[in-house]
Structures are given as structure tokens and as C-alpha cells.
Amino acid sequence: MRIFMTGATGFVGSAVAQELIQAGHDVVALARSDASATQLAQWGATVHRGDLADLDNLARGAANADGVIHCAFDHDFSKFEANSAMDRRAIETLGGVLEGTDRPLLVTSGLALLAPGRLALESDEGPEPAPTFPRASEASAAALAARGVRAAVVRLPPTVHGEGDHQFVPNLVRIAREKREAAYIGDGRNRWSAVHRLDAARVFRLAIERGAIDGPYHAIAEEGIPFREIAGAIGRGLGVPVVSKSGDAAKEYFTWFEMFAGMDLAGSSTRTRALLGWEPTGPGLLDDIANAGYV
Numbered sequence: 001m002r003i004f005m006t007g008a009t010g011f012v013g014s015a016v017a018q019e020l021i022q023a024g025h026d027v028v029a030l031a032r033s034d035a036s037a038t039q040l041a042q043w044g045a046t047v048h049r050g051d052l053a054d055l056d057n058l059a060r061g062a063a064n065a066d067g068v069i070h071c072a073f074d075h076d077f078s079k080f081e082a083n084s085a086m087d088r089r090a091i092e093t094l095g096g097v098l099e100g101t102d103r104p105l106l107v108t109s110g111l112a113l114l115a116p117g118r119l120a121l122e123s124d125e126g127p128e129p130a131p132t133f134p135r136a137s138e139a140s141a142a143a144l145a146a147r148g149v150r151a152a153v154v155r156l157p158p159t160v161h162g163e164g165d166h167q168f169v170p171n172l173v174r175i176a177r178e179k180r181e182a183a184y185i186g187d188g189r190n191r192w193s194a195v196h197r198l199d200a201a202r203v204f205r206l207a208i209e210r211g212a213i214d215g216p217y218h219a220i221a222e223e224g225i226p227f228r229e230i231a232g233a234i235g236r237g238l239g240v241p242v243v244s245k246s247g248d249a250a251k252e253y254f255t256w257f258e259m260f261a262g263m264d265l266a267g268s269s270t271r272t273r274a275l276l277g278w279e280p281t282g283p284g285l286l287d288d289i290a291n292a293g294y295v
Contacts, residue, residue: 002026003208004065006052006090007072008045009036011167012108012160015201016071018043023205028061030072052086055093062097067104067208070094073137075167077256084134091137095144095151104212105151106204107141111158111193111265119223120193120267122216126153138216152215154207157193158265159230160200160219161288169285171257173234173294182235183245183253184261188228191266195221196282206276217272221280224266233286237295 003020007013008029020027021044031037032051040047050057052072062068070091074083091107098105112135113127114120126138137153144151159168176182203219228242235242245253254261272278289295 001066001208002028002064004048004061004068005029006058006070007108009039010071011164012156012197012200013071014039015162015197016069016204017045019198019201019205020208021045025205028065030058030061052090055089058090058093059097062094065103067106067212068094068098069106069204069208071108071204073108081134084129084136088136088140091140091144095141095147095149098151099144099147099149102150102211104208105141105144105149106208106212106215107137107151107153109138109141109153109155109216111155111267112263114155114267116264118266120155120218120265122218122268122271126216150212152207152212152217154204154215154217154219155267156200157195157220157267158260158263159192159194159285160197161194161285161292162197162282163292165197165292165294168257168260169230169234169289169294172230172261173238175254175257176231176234176238176240179253181241181243182231182238183243183250184228184231185250185254185258186244186246186262188226188231188244190227190262190264191224192227192230192285193220193222193224193265193267194285195219195280196288199280199282203272203276203278206278210276214275217276218267218269219272220267220269221282222284223268225285227261229286230289233289234295237290
């Protein structure tokens with residue numbers, strides 16, 4: 001397949017791009033910088049220069065593809081609302097090009113607000129965007145599907161881990177190093193699901209090869225690790241105490257990250273494994289924290 005990708009040099013997207021290329025697919029990847037273009041060419045991808053804000057250029061990339069994978073998202077949470085709006089426009093543009101065809105679109109999403117307090121299932125409907133959480137990736141894909149576009153979502157857990165990670169767990173490590181203690185909120189029993197980036201990449205490949213039929217898909221290897229165990233692994237690695245925080249103390253410790261640190265984000269991938277024949281083989285999150293350069 002000739003697959004157009006956004007976010008192909010990101011932490012997850014780079015694993016997806018290389019997984020596709022190694023499986024014999026022709027990857028055409030959006031690149032907004034010379035460095036990204038060079039990296040993509042070295043992997044064997046075809047470079048499509050541009051960025052998410054250039055919707056006409058996005059449409060041209062999708063028009064010549066057998067399928068599209070949208071992995072790009074700007075995780076600068078100081079501009080979360082604006083970044084969510086740009087993501088929505090990009091998805092609508094990509095899907096609009098594919099409308100009226102059987103060419104698939106895979107959109108990347110997550111588990112936030114999907115099923116607090118219980119395992120999130122593939123059958124759960126994604127939340128509608130709201131002022132407190134404006135990301136509309138899943139709602140945009142669902143709207144396209146309602147119009148007959150073969151659009152589906154790959155939901156990622158809160159931590160996709162592995163060497164080179166620069167998202168949530170590295171942020172927790174940074175805070176623990178600065179504060180000289182690793183913390184969790186309350187009793188720390190809220191859970192985070194997890195997956196190694198290479199295992200997640202195989203979900204994307206298998207899903208696009210399936211034609212994005214029967215989604216959403218859950219790229220989840222570990223259903224739910226208590227947050228206090230994640231804090232414990234960070235504390236052991238740094239040699240600092242592991243403590244509970246609540247109320248104002250938690251706000252002071254985690255700052256903007258407090259909302260995520262307190263979320264229960266457990267999820268099942270039973271249906272995805274059955275549909276795609278997928279079984280994760282990478283290391284677990286706690287092993288990676290100890291051995292993959294996090295601490």
C-alpha cells in the first residue's frame with residue numbers, strides 16, 4: 001500500500017513509519033523541517049514537505065495514497081485548545097479527500113475520559129470535546145465514519161514507552177528529580193495502561209492492512225498499572241522517597257500535570273488482539289523505567 005502519514009518522525013509515528021516500511025509498504029510522510037525530511041529519507045520513506053496548518057497540501061498528500069495514518073499532534077498543553085482545533089481541521093481535510101472511496105483513514109486518540117473507574121473497551125464511544133478537554137480527534141473520526149468514510153481510531157494508553165520517550169513518564173521523572181521525591185495522588189490506586197512503542201506500531205500496521213474495519217483499536221499491552229507502582233519505579237531508579245500527595249500539595253507538586261496524574265486510565269485490548277492477531281512482545285512499563293534510560 002501507498003500510505004500517507006502525518007507525525008512520522010514523532011516518538012510513536014517514527015515506529016509506525018519504520019514498521020510499515022519494513023513490511024513492504026510505500027510510506028509518504030509529511031515533514032515540516034529539513035531534519036525530519038533527512039531522517040525519513042534515510043528510512044526509505046518518500047518526503048512530502050509541509051505541516052498540519054497547510055490543509056491544501058495535506059489534501060494533496062492524501063489524494064495520492066491508498067490509505068492515511070494521522071499520528072501528528074502538538075502536545076504543547078499551553079496551547080491545547082488551538083492545537084486541538086488544528087488537529088480537527090487536519091482530520092476533516094484528510095477524511096474529506098477519502099470520502100466516497102474505500103481507502104482507510106486511521107486517526108490517533110487516547111483513553112482520557114473514556115471510562116473512568118473501569119477498563120475502557122473498544123466498544124466505548126469516545127467523549128465529546130469539552131472546554132476542559134477540547135481534543136476532538138475521535139469525535140472528528142466518528143463524524144467522518146458517519147458520512148461513509150472508512151475512518152477508525154487507534155487509541156493509545158497514557159504511556160507509550162521505550163527508548164527516546166519524551167512524554168508523560170519523562171515528565172514525572174523530571175518532577176521527581178527536581179522535588180527529590182516521587183509522588184502519587186491519594187492512595188495511588190488509579191491505573192495507567194501502557195504499551196511499548198514497537199508493539200503500538202504493529203497495531204497501526206495491522207489495522208491499516210485490515211482497511212480500518214471494525215475499529216476502534218486499542219494498542220494496550222498492560223491493562224492497568226497502579227500509579228503508585230509507577231511512582232515507586234521512578235523513586236527506586238532515582239533513589240528518592242516515594243510519597244502520597246493530596247489537595248494543594250498535589251497541585252504544587254505536579255502543577256499542570258495533576259489532572260493526568262490523578263486519572264484512572266485502564267483499558268482492555270481483548271477485542272483488538274482477536275481482530276488483528278496482535279500480541280505485544282516488548283518489555284513492560286516498570287521494566288522500561290528501570291532499564292530504558294528513564295532514570
